[in-house]
Amino acid sequence: MTWLEWMGAGGILVPLMFLAYYALRCTKSAVEMCLKAYLQARTEREQRATMIAMAAALPEGGTAARFEEGQPAWLFYKHSEQGQVAIVTREAA
Numbered sequence: 001m002t003w004l005e006w007m008g009a010g011g012i013l014v015p016l017m018f019l020a021y022y023a024l025r026c027t028k029s030a031v032e033m034c035l036k037a038y039l040q041a042r043t044e045r046e047q048r049a050t051m052i053a054m055a056a057a058l059p060e061g062g063t064a065a066r067f068e069e070g071q072p073a074w075l076f077y078k079h080s081e082q083g084q085v086a087i088v089t090r091e092a093a
Helices: 003-056
Strands: 062-068 071-078 087-089
Touching: 003 062, 003 071
Parallel strands: none
Antiparallel strands: 062 071, 071 087
């Protein structure tokens, strides 16, 4: 091959390599973002299920609050009547 043929191949190949690299970086970023959102949603779901179980465990109904970093973070309420749903809210007053 002559240097002109190598130059022609390099003239096409190098931009294609940069394009492939850029596409892989974008794909990696998108996958990381989706994975982070999925893990955060799953963690919040598990935490909420735990809090609902804690509210249901309140004896004879009542209200309780859980504090995070000195601020009320969760409010639990269980009705004193049987068969009523335990209520958990993240925005505790």
